[in-house]
Amino acid sequence: xxxxxxxxxxxxxxxxxxxxxxxxxxxxxxxxxxxxxxxxxxxxxxxxxxxxxxxxxxxxxxxxxxxxxxxxxxxxxxxxxxxxxxxxxxxxxxxxxxxxxxxxxxxxxxxxxxxxxxxxxxxxxxxxxxxxxxxxxxxxxxxxxxxxxxxxxxxxxxxxxxxxxxxxxxxxxxxxxxxxxxxxxxxxxxxxxxxxxxxxxxxxxxxxxxxxxxxxxxxxxxxxxxxxxxxxxxxxxxxxxxxxxxxxxxxxxxxxxxxxxxxxxxxxxxxxxxxxxxxxxxxxxxxxxxxxxx
Amino acid sequence: xxxxxxxxxxxxxxxxxxxxxxxxxxxxxxxxxxxxxxxxxxxxxxxxxxxxxxxxxxxxxxxxxxxxxxxxxxxxxxxxxxxxxxxxxxxxxxxxxxxxxxxxxxxxxxxxxxxxxxxxxxxxxxxxxxxxxxxxxxxxxxxxxxxxxxxxxxxxxxxxxxxxxxxxxxxxxxxxxxxxxxxxxxxxxxxxxxxxxxxxxxxxxxxxxxxxxxxxxxxxxxxxxxxxxxxxxxxxxxx
Numbered sequence: 001x002x003x004x005x006x007x008x009x010x011x012x013x014x015x016x017x018x019x020x021x022x023x024x025x026x027x028x029x030x031x032x033x034x035x036x037x038x039x040x041x042x043x044x045x046x047x048x049x050x051x052x053x054x055x056x057x058x059x060x061x062x063x064x065x066x067x068x069x070x071x072x073x074x075x076x077x078x079x080x081x082x083x084x085x086x087x088x089x090x091x092x093x094x095x096x097x098x099x100x101x102x103x104x105x106x107x108x109x110x111x112x113x114x115x116x117x118x119x120x121x122x123x124x125x126x127x128x129x130x131x132x133x134x135x136x137x138x139x140x141x142x143x144x145x146x147x148x149x150x151x152x153x154x155x156x157x158x159x160x161x162x163x164x165x166x167x168x169x170x171x172x173x174x175x176x177x178x179x180x181x182x183x184x185x186x187x188x189x190x191x192x193x194x195x196x197x198x199x200x201x202x203x204x205x206x207x208x209x210x211x212x213x214x215x216x217x218x219x220x221x222x223x224x225x226x227x228x229x230x231x232x233x234x235x236x237x238x239x240x241x242x243x244x245x246x247x248x249x250x251x252x253x254x255x256x257x258x259x260x261x262x263x264x265x266x267x268x269x270x271x272x273x274x275x276x277x278x279x280x281x282x283x284x285x286x287x288x289x290x291x292x293x294x
Numbered sequence: 295x296x297x298x299x300x301x302x303x304x305x306x307x308x309x310x311x312x313x314x315x316x317x318x319x320x321x322x323x324x325x326x327x328x329x330x331x332x333x334x335x336x337x338x339x340x341x342x343x344x345x346x347x348x349x350x351x352x353x354x355x356x357x358x359x360x361x362x363x364x365x366x367x368x369x370x371x372x373x374x375x376x377x378x379x380x381x382x383x384x385x386x387x388x389x390x391x392x393x394x395x396x397x398x399x400x401x402x403x404x405x406x407x408x409x410x411x412x413x414x415x416x417x418x419x420x421x422x423x424x425x426x427x428x429x430x431x432x433x434x435x436x437x438x439x440x441x442x443x444x445x446x447x448x449x450x451x452x453x454x455x456x457x458x459x460x461x462x463x464x465x466x467x468x469x470x471x472x473x474x475x476x477x478x479x480x481x482x483x484x485x486x487x488x489x490x491x492x493x494x495x496x497x498x499x500x501x502x503x504x505x506x507x508x509x510x511x512x513x514x515x516x517x518x519x520x521x522x523x524x525x526x527x528x529x530x531x532x533x
Contacts, residue, residue: 036379157392164379164389171345171368172393172445219425221380 007244016130016197016250018138020236023194023206026145028232029152030190031211032225033183037163040208041095042080045102046184047191047200049079051109054125054195059115065140069192076188079105128199130240130250137196144193148186152225155179160221198251205255206232209262216265216272235261296358298323298480299344299449303353306336306343312351313339315504321482321497323448326475328491328511329484331501332524337484340501341368341451344482357449364393367442369452372434377427383437384422387412390444408444416440416470432463439470450474452483456494468494491515 007013034043053075054068061067083098092100113122152159161169162176169176187207194203210232214224239254246253267275297320304317313336321327329337342348344355345368357365367390381389390412391405413422416436421429426437435455442450456464471481475496482499485491491498491511498514500506500523507519 155397157389157395157397161389161392164381165370165375167342167345167347167370167374168368170347171366172364215380219380219382220385224380 004241007241012131012133013240013244015133015135015138016240017237019130019133019141019197020240020254021233022138022141022145023190023197024210024233024236025229026148026232027190027194027203027206028210028235029225029229030148030186031207031209031232032214032221032228033152033159033163034187034207035211035215036221036224037180037183039183039187040204040212042098042184043187043191043207044204045083045098046076046080046188047203049076049102049105050188050191050195050200051075051125052105052112053078053109054200055109055112059112065134065136065196068195069140069144069189072192072195073185073188075105075109076191077185080184080188124199125195126199126201127249127251128195128197128202130197130243133196141193141196144189148190151182151186155182159183198254202251202255205258206236209255209258210235213258213262213265216262216269219271231261232258295322297321298358300356300358301344301353302356304340304343304350304355305352306339306348307351308336308339308348313503314343314501316352317501317505318353319499319505319508321480323480324475324478325480325496326471326494327480327482327497327499328495329482329499329501330486330488330491330520330523331506334503335501335523336503337501338371338453341453341482341484344449345451364445365447366449366451367445367447369435369438369442369450369455371453372431372458375434375438377434379426382423382425383418383429383440384409384413386426386437387418387422387440387444390441393445408446412440412443415443415473417466430463432459432467435459435463435467436470439467439474443474448479450479450481452481454486455483456485456487456490464490464494488520 008017034040050072053071053073056075057067057071079098079101083094083101086092086097086101087094110122113125158169158174159179161172161174162179166176190207191200191203194206198206210228211224213231214227218224218227235258236254239257240250242248242257243250243253265273267273270276299321301317301319304314305312306314317340329340331337339348343350345366347368387409388401388405391401391408395401395405413419416439418433418436418440421433426434429437455467459467471494475481483495485495492515495511497509498511499508500514500519502523502525506523507514
């Protein structure tokens, strides 16, 4: 097993491993809500809109995790709320409103970064660097993970109701708008927490891929959530090792590993896999016979 | 006998346009009411207003029994549901217990019993562990009825529950509805197939922006009343 332990004799790898555990688990769990609610593209838009907030925060506070967190959060919430407002007050639909705002925000971010006093390369925000994760980053990620998991588990019942059928949830007294808003805030927090490790552009992979994989494997939201969390953790760790051995950046390595599991589930999932369904297809007569019985 | 649900001078708007005008009517327990009227007559608007989903412009809604949130169960139109949601029939019916259990409460033996009973009454025992998209239309409708039953509501509001159901499916669905009615519940369903009203419902409320007629099916479901409700002009309150 020395081949497995060897990379972790370096302190930066130990830190990277802890970061992987935290962001893999949290993003994997949160991702199930994102996939069920079909918010993947919304999350993508939010990840892009972080950029101007990060840039402004970098100008004022340098690269401190707290400042970046605050700046990114503010920018993303601004885009989410602004998009909602535009959709409510005009004939423009939600996705167009959000897309319009986030792409402008992204452009603004790239423009502002040029003026950041500290030496910040765009690459750092876009792709992250898990080997450069500091203690401050780890504490921030830890706090976000605890908060996210507590809120999601605590409010699981009303959240599920709100996501499944908003009107029924409202008749039962659930504050639907508030809960879905909370979900958006948690998505942004998770994005910011995985920023240092895998960057703005690849953070979406950690959020979506484990949940999408589990969605192909299970019909239970609970299995989807916890399974996604475990898959996200294992995938992030495997990606970290892959990046060490193959000498490629950690962000892409993690997303590639998770992408491979997604592809495998798409093809071979016992119930919903494309190939397994084809192999299992029975004679038409048997199928119609079974339908007849029900 | 006092009505369990009483509407007094009720006016409700949908997208800021009044859709139901000055409606006064009382519903009694243990009955199955059809809400009839042409498209745009305000059927869905009225259901949503009773469910508390739309603000009331004028008038009041009185409820005799159960003032709590769980006393009213709303069953939405089938098209508005995300059928690919990763949940089984049992999970769906368990959602009916959420108002009683609360956000953090424990799901106890009594809750499990209520869920099992609802599944049994709606004839879903064999299908309890199926994902909801793997059900037929009638079974899906029964699954939602089971959720409402598990909520132990007194008043059931159903939006077009028979739409898209074939003869057998609507027969077994209406059998489930009758079991609810016989246990003293009030069921109000918007409906548009005039051919089977007499066999499915005890009472009829004819609506056309305003009240056209309300009463037992035998007395109210007449050609004369239908002509008045389904005349081309829908009463919108505007000249």
